[in-house]
Amino acid sequence: MRPEGRGETESLYFRYPHFDPPEAREVLSAAVPVAIVGAGPIGMTAALTLAKEGVRSVLFDAKSTFNDGSRAICIARQSFNILERLGAVGPFLEKALPWTTGRSFYRGQQILEFEMPDSPREKFRPMYNLQQQYIEDFLWRAVEAEPLIETRWQSEVVGVRDVDGGVRLSVKDPLGTYEIEAAWVLAADGARSPIRKMRGLRLKGENYEGRYVIADVQMAHDYPTIRRALFDPDCRRGGTILVHKQPDNIWRIDYQLREGESEAEAIREETVRASVAAVLGELGYEGAWELEWWSIYSANTLALDDYRDGRIFFIGDSAHIVPIFGVRGLNNGLADAHNMGWKLGWVLTGRADERLLESYTPERRGATLDVFANASKSARFMTPPTSGWELMRDAALNLALEHPFAGELANPRQMTPYTYADSPIAGPKGDGRGPIPGAALPGARVEGGYLQDRLGAGFTLLTCDAGLAGLADVMLYVEVLGVGSEAAEVLGLGTQGAVLVRPDLHIAARWERAVPEDITAALALSTGRARA
Amino acid sequence: MTPLDVEAVYEALAETLDAVGDEKQRMFLAKLALLLARDLGDTALVRQRIGEAAKHLEA
Numbered sequence: 186m187r188p189e190g191r192g193e194t195e196s197l198y199f200r201y202p203h204f205d206p207p208e209a210r211e212v213l214s215a216a217v218p219v220a221i222v223g224a225g226p227i228g229m230t231a232a233l234t235l236a237k238e239g240v241r242s243v244l245f246d247a248k249s250t251f252n253d254g255s256r257a258i259c260i261a262r263q264s265f266n267i268l269e270r271l272g273a274v275g276p277f278l279e280k281a282l283p284w285t286t287g288r289s290f291y292r293g294q295q296i297l298e299f300e301m302p303d304s305p306r307e308k309f310r311p312m313y314n315l316q317q318q319y320i321e322d323f324l325w326r327a328v329e330a331e332p333l334i335e336t337r338w339q340s341e342v343v344g345v346r347d348v349d350g351g352v353r354l355s356v357k358d359p360l361g362t363y364e365i366e367a368a369w370v371l372a373a374d375g376a377r378s379p380i381r382k383m384r385g386l387r388l389k390g391e392n393y394e395g396r397y398v399i400a401d402v403q404m405a406h407d408y409p410t411i412r413r414a415l416f417d418p419d420c421r422r423g424g425t426i427l428v429h430k431q432p433d434n435i436w437r438i439d440y441q442l443r444e445g446e447s448e449a450e451a452i453r454e455e456t457v458r459a460s461v462a463a464v465l466g467e468l469g470y471e472g473a474w475e476l477e478w479w480s481i482y483s484a485n486t487l488a489l490d491d492y493r494d495g496r497i498f499f500i501g502d503s504a505h506i507v508p509i510f511g512v513r514g515l516n517n518g519l520a521d522a523h524n525m526g527w528k529l530g531w532v533l534t535g536r537a538d539e540r541l542l543e544s545y546t547p548e549r550r551g552a553t554l555d556v557f558a559n560a561s562k563s564a565r566f567m568t569p570p571t572s573g574w575e576l577m578r579d580a581a582l583n584l585a586l587e588h589p590f591a592g593e594l595a596n597p598r599q600m601t602p603y604t605y606a607d608s609p610i611a612g613p614k615g616d617g618r619g620p621i622p623g624a625a626l627p628g629a630r631v632e633g634g635y636l637q638d639r640l641g642a643g644f645t646l647l648t649c650d651a652g653l654a655g656l657a658d659v660m661l662y663v664e665v666l667g668v669g670s671e672a673a674e675v676l677g678l679g680t681q682g683a684v685l686v687r688p689d690l691h692i693a694a695r696w697e698r699a700v701p702e703d704i705t706a707a708l709a710l711s712t713g714r715a716r717a
Numbered sequence: 718m719t720p721l722d723v724e725a726v727y728e729a730l731a732e733t734l735d736a737v738g739d740e741k742q743r744m745f746l747a748k749l750a751l752l753l754a755r756d757l758g759d760t761a762l763v764r765q766r767i768g769e770a771a772k773h774l775e776a
Contacts, residue, residue, distance in 0.1 A: 580747035590755060 188454055188476050194253050197403050197477050198433040199318045201250040202325075204338035206358040213337075213356075213363045217243045218533050220354055220367035222342050222380055225252055226317065227501030227518040228373030229324040233271045234526025236333040237642070238688075240533045243365070244334060245356060247341035251321040254480065255375065255502075256399065257515035258314050258431055263602045263625060264519045265309040266637060266690055273327040280319055280432050283310035284410040289595040291416045293467070296585035297592035302601070306671065307628035308635040312512070314410060314431050316401075320515070345370065345383050345497070352496050369529060370497040373522065378503035384494050388487035388506060390557070395425075395568025396442045396483045397509075398451055400461055403434050404474035413468075414567075414595065416582050420463035425567045428468065435477060438464050439509070441568060442481075452481050484508030484564045486557040492521075492546040500525050505553040508560040517556055520603075520689075521549050527688040531712060536643075536660060541713030544610045548623075552603040563597050605691055612685065612694025612707035619677020619684070619695065626690045629672035636672045639664045640686060644708060648683035648699060649673050656701055660708060687711060 187195060194201040207213060219235055221228045224246035232242045260268075260281060268274040289297040301311035328334050337358070344355030351368045372380035381388075408430065415426040424441035431437055438461060442451050450456055457479050465474060488505040492498060501518030525545055531537035569575035578594075585592035605611060605623035612622050620627055629636040639645075641662020646653060649668045657663040666672045668680055676684050676695075683699035684692055685707050694707035709715035718726075737745045754763045 576743055576747050577751075580744055580751060583744060584748045584751055588752065591751060 186452060186454075186479050194250060196318070197475055198435060199316065199322075201253070201318070202322075204246075204249050204336075206339040206360055207337045210360065210363075214365050216351070216366040216368075217241065218367070219243075219369045219371065219529065220245065220342075220352070220365065221371045221373055222354075223373035223375060223501075223503070224328075224336055224338070225255065225373060225375065225501070226257070226320050226324055226515060227522045228371070229321070229328050230267065230271065230519050231371050231373060231500055231522035231526045232334045233273065233324070233327055233331065234523050235530050235533075236331045237271060238527060238530025238534060239333070240530045241333045242335075242371075243367075244328070244336040245340045245342050245354075246336070246338055249339050251318050251325075253318075253478075255317055256401070256437075256478075256480065257317045257320065258429055258437055259512035259515070260313045260315055260320070261512065261516045262307065262309045262311050264516045265313065267519055267523045269309075269637070270523070270688075270690070271327065273324060276323040276326065277313070277315065277320075280323075281313035281315035282410040282430060282432055283313050284412065284430075285311055286409075287412040287414070287597070289414045289416065289592065290418070291582040291585060293415075293419065294586055296416075296582065297589070297595050299596045304628070306630055306635075306675065308637060314429055316431050316433075316435065317515070319432070342374075342380065345380060347495055368496065368533075371522075371525060371529075372497055372499045372503045373501050373518075374503050376502040376506050378499070380497065381489070381499065381503050384497065386489055386494060386499075388489060390485065390487035390506075391561075393484035393486075393508065393564045393568060393570065395564065396446075396448065396451075396481060397439045398442065398457060398460065398479060398481050399437065399439045400457055400479035401431070401435050401437055401477040402461055402465075402474045403477055404436060404465070404470065405434055405472055406430075406436060406465075406468070406470050406474075408468075414597075415464075415467065416595070417579070418464075418467045420467040421460075426464055426467070428464075440464060448481060452479065482509070484560070484568065486560060486564075488550060488553050488557070492550055493542070498525055498529075498542075498545060504549075505556075507553065507556050508564045513556045513560065517549075517553060520552065523689050524549055531643075531688075537712035538714045540716075541610065541711075543713070544608055548605040548608050551605065551607060555603050566595060610693070610711045610713065612710050613696060613703065615677075615682070615695040616697050618697075619675070620692055622692050622694050624692050626686055626692060627675045629670075629675040631666070631670065631672050636675075637690065639666075639672075640690070643688050644693065644711070645686045646683055646699075646704060647672070647676060647678070647686060649678050650681050650683065650699065653683060653699060653701070653704070656704060660712075661704075685711070 219242040221244045224244040235242050285303050287299050340358040343357045346353045351366050352370045410430045413428040427439040429437040485506045492504045500521040528541050569578045581591045581594040602625035608623050646663045651665050681698045685694045687693045693711040
């Protein structure tokens with residue numbers, strides 16, 4: 186919602202583009218390998234990943250511009266790695282605000298300062314703040330420049346029907362209705378996914394009690410990019426407030442509604458203004474500010490049982506809804522898109538067997554359940570569901586005024602990348618040194634750059650054994666690392682060891698003594714051409 | 718702890734509970750439990766004591 190007198194997408198700092206429906210009508214029904222429903226950040230990332238693998242896709246979006254309702258702001262390191270792989274990270278690095286620190290306050294007194302894991306070995310910072318409009322804008326620049334992606338705006342998918350070897354979509358735009366056949370469909374159509382409804386699928390899980398108003402304000406507030414959580418502040422007794430800095434002097438303020446506080450009343454402009462003013466007072470800000478936008482949400486942990494339905498895959502919020510406290514909604518979705526994108530890309534270019542696609546749900550749904558576990562902890566701390574949780578939360582906060590150990594209970598412990606430990610395509614584990622198969626590739630410095638800069642476009646074998654360099658072929662890039670180098674150390678690699686890295690920067694397999702036959706076998710397993 | 722020590726703690730608790738007042742007693746006890754649990758440094762024992770303290774509450 187926006188203040189009275191301003192249009193729906195009339196922002197103080199961002200100009201929403203306008204996109205027309207497709208003009209060339211005669212080719213609209215030509216079959217496509219992949220149809221992606223939803224041109225938000227997840228759909229665009231999937232399209233870019235497929236294009237990197239040489240696969241053509243068509244993006245459909247019912248709107249004529251970017252999202253205004255969905256407002257992710259935190260992009261994690263792992264997502265920056267993905268954006269970099271897609272060649273799209275440049276504008277993100279230029280505009281986004283990196284951060285590593287969080288502070289929690291109880292009744293105005295700081296009780297915790299935490300640092301997210303970071304080191305000089307890492308190319309990117311643990312977290313970056315950037316408005317979703319910019320995220321979409323920057324992805325759009327890459328999508329627009331990519332000849333393998335066609336985007337159809339104002340194009341609503343109103344029907345899906347399974348046909349032999351594909352899915353037939355009915356598409357409606359302001360100029361007419363048509364049908365188009367796709368071999369595969371990626372549903373990136375958001376939390377209220379129409380595709381999910383058309384398929385009769387339901388998200389399952391829990392809803393949490395706490396309701397939050399989320400508001401963006403523009404102000405010249407002098408405070409570093411540090412996430413602040415205010416527990417039980419004077420301006421909102423018993424409630425919790427989160428404050429994040431964004432580019433363009435925009436500040437995100439989330440404040441919890443009291444029990445019994447009416448939603449209709451809470452989202453009235455005057456109420457929002459008064460509540461925000463009280464929060465700003467609590468922050469010690471006395472200058473001028475403008476209200477940009479606001480909305481309301483409650484925390485849910487909901488997911489589909491299976492992210493696949495026939496030849497349709499659900500990616501992003503259409504497959505799962507997570508509470509914002511874990512900052513995993515967008516990040517989880519980007520990882521879905523990248524995971525699905527390379528797998529489908531490899532299948533459609535004949536480098537992988539269709540069986541590879543069976544690993545999508547176990548890997549990505551596993552990641553979501555992991556998020557649920559963490560997010561549920563955060564949600565229980567932010568908005569205790571019962572009197573027992575509330576008493577212990579309050580006791581911990583109160584104790585933290587003098588005893589820092591209790592303040593650690595307020596540490597959200599956000600964002601360690603998920604390990605696909607039970608993946609059906611994870612290969613040999615080696616002797617347990619270094620990151621296990623399924624884990625995300627760790628950071629390391631290599632000759633003035635970073636380990637991730639040394640990877641090939643597909644699978645990469647990282648080894649200290651120069652004798653394995655001859656294994657390189659179209660399927661596999663081989664990078665020989667120095668014995669005892671930082672990268673070898675971080676990976677736990679000895680002189681004869683090797684680590685096989687997937688296109689999505691997760692480790693596929695590892696050996697202490699790598700031999701060519703084993704590497705070939707692991708590559709076959711990780712591309713669905715062999716079973717474990 | 719001797720029986721006398723236990724008695725001293727018992728008295729200090731009773732006096733402090735009265736001093737903080739009915740409304741804050743739950744919070745006080747919860748804080749104390751967290752503090753003592755940390756001093757004890759034995760999660761299994763703490764969990765066992767939590768279970769024991771929850772017994773016979775209706776007796």
